[in-house]
Amino acid sequence: MIIFKQTRDHMKILKKQLKKAIRQQTDRHNLTQEEENIIQTIRSVTRKQNQNNVTRTQAYFDFYQKHPEIHWALLAHLVSRNAGWNMTDLKGEYLPKLLSTKEQTDFFVFLERGNWLIFQDAYPQLLLYEESKKCGRPLFHLLSSMEVSRFMEPFWNQFWTESTKEELTIALIINEQQYIEGRVIQNKQYKDTVLNTIMFKLQDLFEFNHILFPYTTSVQKKTKLVGGTVHHFSSVKDRIILGKGLYDLLFSVQSRLAQTIEWTKSHPHTGSRKDFWPQLFNDVKETAPGQKHELQSSPCSLKPETQRIYSPALTDSWRDWPHLDAESGDWYRNKKMLHFLKKPVKILSGDIQDSYCKSIEEMELAASTKSLFHKNG
Structure with a gap:
C-alpha cells in the first residue's frame, strides 16, 4: 500500500497556501517575454x-519515461488507454447491435470530450514541470496564466521542494475529476444523451466501466489484467476514490509495476483490445456479414478461437473530432477537497479479469438476443 507522508506542519502550510490561492486574483498582464514564449x-x-486518444495516450507515456517521478503520467496513460478501448468498442463486435448510430456517436463524443479536456488541462502542467527542470527553478506561478486551477500551484511547489510524489498524484486526480465535473458530467447535453440514457442502458445489461491494467507475467509470459470498476460514474467523489485506489494498485507492488511498464513499452496503444489480448480480439472483422459472433468457450480461457472478437483500431473507427475551447472558470472555491488527501486509500483487490470476461459473455448474449428479436420481428 502507498504511504502518504503528511505531517501536521506540512498540512498546515498546504492549507494556508490553498486558502491564499482562493483569494488570489490572477495577474496575466505582468509576464516577461520569456514567460510568454514558454506558455x-x-x-x-x-x-x-x-489530436486524438492515441496521440494523447502516447504523450502521457513518453512523458513518464522521461520523468518517472511524475507517477500521475503513467496512471493517466493507462486510464486513457481504457478510454480508447471504450471508444472502439462502440464500433466493435457487439455494441453496434445494441446502440443506434446516433447513440454510438453521442457516447463517443462524451468519452472524447472528457479525454480531450483532461489532457488540455493536465499536459501543460507536465510540460511546465519539464521546463522548470530545464531552467533549474520552479515556474508554477505560470499555471494560472494557462487556465489551470489555483488548486494545483501549491502542490507543484511542494513537490518541487519536498518530492511529494503521492500527494501530487492525488492532487492531480482530484483536479482532473473536478475539472470535468461541470464541463462534462453535469453538462446537460451529456446528461441527457449519455449518462441518463446510454450509460444507464449499458449498466443495466452488464458492468461496462472496467478499468484494465495489463501486465505480462515474468515466468509464463502471459498478459494478465488487474483493475477496478466505476460503479457510479456520475459521482465525483466515487471517481476520485476509484482514482486513488487505481493509483495504489498500480504503484504498490513494484514487481507488477515493472511488468506493467514493460508491457506498455512493447504494446503501443492503437485503441484495439487486440493490444492486450490478440488471442481473443482482432482489429480485422472475422465474422461474416450477417453472421453473429459466437464464443466457443469462456473468454478467460484464451484458447484459439475460430473467430476472434472484432475490436478495431481507433483511427479506423473514428475521425479526429473538432472541439470547442474548454469552458472557462476555476472549479476550486474552497479547501474542502483536502479531505480527499487525508482520507485513507480504498484498497482495490485488483481481481478484474473474471469480471471482465463475464461482461464480454453478457455483451455477446445481449447482442445475440437483440439480433434474434429483430430477425423474428
Missing part, C-alpha cells in the same frame, strides 16, 4: 499532442 510553446505542443 505559447506549451500550448502549441499540447494542441499537437491532443
Whole structure:
C-alpha cells in the first residue's frame, strides 16, 4: 500500500497556501517575454499532442519515461488507454447491435470530450514541470496564466521542494475529476444523451466501466489484467476514490509495476483490445456479414478461437473530432477537497479479469438476443 507522508506542519502550510490561492486574483498582464514564449510553446505542443486518444495516450507515456517521478503520467496513460478501448468498442463486435448510430456517436463524443479536456488541462502542467527542470527553478506561478486551477500551484511547489510524489498524484486526480465535473458530467447535453440514457442502458445489461491494467507475467509470459470498476460514474467523489485506489494498485507492488511498464513499452496503444489480448480480439472483422459472433468457450480461457472478437483500431473507427475551447472558470472555491488527501486509500483487490470476461459473455448474449428479436420481428 502507498504511504502518504503528511505531517501536521506540512498540512498546515498546504492549507494556508490553498486558502491564499482562493483569494488570489490572477495577474496575466505582468509576464516577461520569456514567460510568454514558454506558455505559447506549451500550448502549441499540447494542441499537437491532443489530436486524438492515441496521440494523447502516447504523450502521457513518453512523458513518464522521461520523468518517472511524475507517477500521475503513467496512471493517466493507462486510464486513457481504457478510454480508447471504450471508444472502439462502440464500433466493435457487439455494441453496434445494441446502440443506434446516433447513440454510438453521442457516447463517443462524451468519452472524447472528457479525454480531450483532461489532457488540455493536465499536459501543460507536465510540460511546465519539464521546463522548470530545464531552467533549474520552479515556474508554477505560470499555471494560472494557462487556465489551470489555483488548486494545483501549491502542490507543484511542494513537490518541487519536498518530492511529494503521492500527494501530487492525488492532487492531480482530484483536479482532473473536478475539472470535468461541470464541463462534462453535469453538462446537460451529456446528461441527457449519455449518462441518463446510454450509460444507464449499458449498466443495466452488464458492468461496462472496467478499468484494465495489463501486465505480462515474468515466468509464463502471459498478459494478465488487474483493475477496478466505476460503479457510479456520475459521482465525483466515487471517481476520485476509484482514482486513488487505481493509483495504489498500480504503484504498490513494484514487481507488477515493472511488468506493467514493460508491457506498455512493447504494446503501443492503437485503441484495439487486440493490444492486450490478440488471442481473443482482432482489429480485422472475422465474422461474416450477417453472421453473429459466437464464443466457443469462456473468454478467460484464451484458447484459439475460430473467430476472434472484432475490436478495431481507433483511427479506423473514428475521425479526429473538432472541439470547442474548454469552458472557462476555476472549479476550486474552497479547501474542502483536502479531505480527499487525508482520507485513507480504498484498497482495490485488483481481481478484474473474471469480471471482465463475464461482461464480454453478457455483451455477446445481449447482442445475440437483440439480433434474434429483430430477425423474428
